[in-house]
Amino acid sequence: MTLKIYGIPASRAIRPIWAAEELGLPYENLPLHYASDAVKAPAYLAINPNGTVPAIDDDGLVIYESLAITLHLARKHAGLGLWNGTAEQDAHILQWTLWAATMVEPLTTQWTQHTRLLPAEQRNPALAESALVALGKPLAVLDAHCARHPYLLGEVFTVADLNVASVLHRLADLDAEAFTSLGEWHRRCVTRPAALRAFAMRQKAA
Template sequence: MTLKIYGIAASRAIRPLWAAEELGLPYEHIKLHYHAPELKQPAYLSMNPNGLVPVIDDNGLVLYESLAITSYLAQRYGQGGLWPTEVEQQARALQWTLWAATEAEPPARQWFQHTQFLPEPQRQSALAEAGLAKAREKVLLLEQVLSDRPFLLGNEFTIADLNVSAVLQRLPAIAGDSAPKAVQWHQRCFTRPAAQRAFALRDKA
């Protein structure tokens, strides 16, 4: 059975879409909007009781949480490539994935919500500024780590890079001029053909 990926590309579903493209996996894309009422209906809630996208169904394995999905796809289909073989590197990939979810995403999201996503009357500039300052601290940490290597785990692009760069999708705007190496790394990730193919899906209905 073909891998099914639920969620429009202009949502966190971009993460599993990008992973599937990296791995060359055939998939069916079910373009559910994050505001679609179906997300709160029993059929969808039986797959993800949180009522959120993305979800995947991989031959009967139903999984939610975008970064768990990307990590699963890498581990299952990308051994020795997207998923490193050494246990130490796998541990570092997990470290970066959790860092992306718990350290980087909350402030980056706060900044984005209060500058672009929320309707203007709901935006609060103090929250936007605080989110930006905190997110920039995280980018500066990446700047240090990337001072001596092209990718987070070394010389090769891995799931750690996909997860962190996808979460920090707006890294160049967050960094400004403060973190040139992090910006270059982000470009290296986002100019990969698989990333381009996945992000191009945002322009399609």
């Protein structure tokens, strides 16, 4: 059975799409818009009662939350490269994924909402700026780590890189001079062939 990924590529659904591309998995993308009536309809609420995207149906296993989905796909197909390893490596994959979800994504979301997602009259430039300022500390942590390692777990790209890079992808205002190593790491991640294929879907649908 084909993996079904619900959500337009221009949403957090890009994360499981990127993971599926990295793993070479056949999948069907059902492009539900996050702001459409379709995600509030009973048929979709039976899949994801939160009424958000993404969600997946993986041969009958239904999961929502984008980072949980990428972790599931990587671990299920561990021999394909995104999840290789020891218990120590597994722990670091979880560490970086939860770090991105708790330390970074709330701030990138705040910045994005108040720079381009909300209607102009609802945007608060002060909130956008405060999010950028607050991001300085966690991004400095990531930059210092990237100065010592080409990827988050060392020499090899894993789902940890995919998750953190995708959380940071919509933050266009990274200070290149302040976070040089972070920027180089991020470019290595998002210029991978699988990432380029995934983000091309996002551009095509825009």
